[in-house]
Amino acid sequence: MTPILYDDIGSFPLPPEISKTTLSDAAFNRDNDSWLFSVLDNIMKYKIEAGVQIPNYAQARDMTEQFLRPIRDENCCGAPFDLKEECAKTVEMDALDLYFQEIKEESGEKPQVRMCVTGPTELYLKEFGGAVYTDIYRLFAKNVDLFVKTAMKRVKNCQISTVSIDEPSIGINPDLALPADEIISALTVAGKTASQNGADVEIHIHSPLYYELACQAESIHVIGMESAATPSYADMIDKKTLLEYDTYVRAGITRTDIFSMAGALNEKYGGNVWDKPEIMNEIITEIETPAVAEKRLENLYKIFGDRIKYAGPDCGLGSWPSQELAAALLKNTGIAIKNFNEKHQ
Numbered sequence: 001m002t003p004i005l006y007d008d009i010g011s012f013p014l015p016p017e018i019s020k021t022t023l024s025d026a027a028f029n030r031d032n033d034s035w036l037f038s039v040l041d042n043i044m045k046y047k048i049e050a051g052v053q054i055p056n057y058a059q060a061r062d063m064t065e066q067f068l069r070p071i072r073d074e075n076c077c078g079a080p081f082d083l084k085e086e087c088a089k090t091v092e093m094d095a096l097d098l099y100f101q102e103i104k105e106e107s108g109e110k111p112q113v114r115m116c117v118t119g120p121t122e123l124y125l126k127e128f129g130g131a132v133y134t135d136i137y138r139l140f141a142k143n144v145d146l147f148v149k150t151a152m153k154r155v156k157n158c159q160i161s162t163v164s165i166d167e168p169s170i171g172i173n174p175d176l177a178l179p180a181d182e183i184i185s186a187l188t189v190a191g192k193t194a195s196q197n198g199a200d201v202e203i204h205i206h207s208p209l210y211y212e213l214a215c216q217a218e219s220i221h222v223i224g225m226e227s228a229a230t231p232s233y234a235d236m237i238d239k240k241t242l243l244e245y246d247t248y249v250r251a252g253i254t255r256t257d258i259f260s261m262a263g264a265l266n267e268k269y270g271g272n273v274w275d276k277p278e279i280m281n282e283i284i285t286e287i288e289t290p291a292v293a294e295k296r297l298e299n300l301y302k303i304f305g306d307r308i309k310y311a312g313p314d315c316g317l318g319s320w321p322s323q324e325l326a327a328a329l330l331k332n333t334g335i336a337i338k339n340f341n342e343k344h345q
Contacts, residue, residue: 011316051334191219293336
């Protein structure tokens with residue numbers, strides 16, 4: 001069996017003294033890179049120490065505004081919504097590349113990393129809702145690809161081996177009125193450069209209801225499943241369809257729905273436990289343990305076999321109450337994948 005790879009979705013809590021607004025402003029203005037990069041580097045350190053093999057850049061900004069803000073800026077566009085390459089920069093990738101410089105110089109090898117980009121459908125829905133303007137939607141797909149293309153040109157000390165197109169609204173947003181063939185085409189364009197450069201292109205969706213659209217997108221090769229919190233999602237994906245399109249799955253094996261888990265603890269202890277670390281710690285000592293995660297992976301392997309290429313947490317950890325608790329979940333996830341791979345060698 002080819003070992004299953006461990007990657008993460010991207011988002012991670014900030015330290016309590018730092019707000020997302022402050023970090024966002026620093027990322028857009030680029031007026032304090034030393035401070036900004038130190039915050040992002042610390043997040044990456046947590047991920048690496050937790051055992052994530054292909055860590056996503058430290059995603060700490062709003063996932064749509066991060067990309068929409070330059071797309072809306074008329075100074076960054078040759079025509080409305082048509083982004084210029086010089087504005088399609090991802091500061092988090094710059095920070096990640098610098099973070100790995102010393103490691104690359106010492107080892108002589110470029111560490112593998114994951115880049116996530118908010119997909120054209122998600123960006124379009126945020127900007128236009130249920131209206132259908134296919135010409136603009138196509139521009140958004142082109143822009144998403146441009147962010148990846150620019151990052152691949154700029155990084156020198158790491159290898160972008162995985163690119164995730166994040167499309168959580170596909171399958172759950174009732175406002176989505178874009179034709180299926182347009183969605184397939186847009187996803188293909190959004191992942192074009194990554195695929196042509198040998199990266200695995202994943203799609204991160206919150207529901208696999210329309211996963212076949214992604215299978216039909218030529219540049220997408222991996223379907224993400226939030227299968228830890230919702231095991232029934234695995235029943236919605238047909239292995240025969242995956243084989244037909246030579247597509248794999250990324251299995252979610254640890255829950256990230258922190259509010260649901262905290263709610264269960266609230267009921268157990270009869271009060272708000274959100275600010276009680278000693279109780280919230282039960283999430284990683286009793287609920288989302290390595291043994292639980294490994295069992296989930298075993299169950300999914302019985303269904304999909306070698307069609308599972310990646311595994312990790314269901315979604316991002318940006319809403320978690322502390323960096324330490326989020327890192328502990330990542331560590332538990334890594335232990336589970338390592339144990340699974342060793343048993344199936």
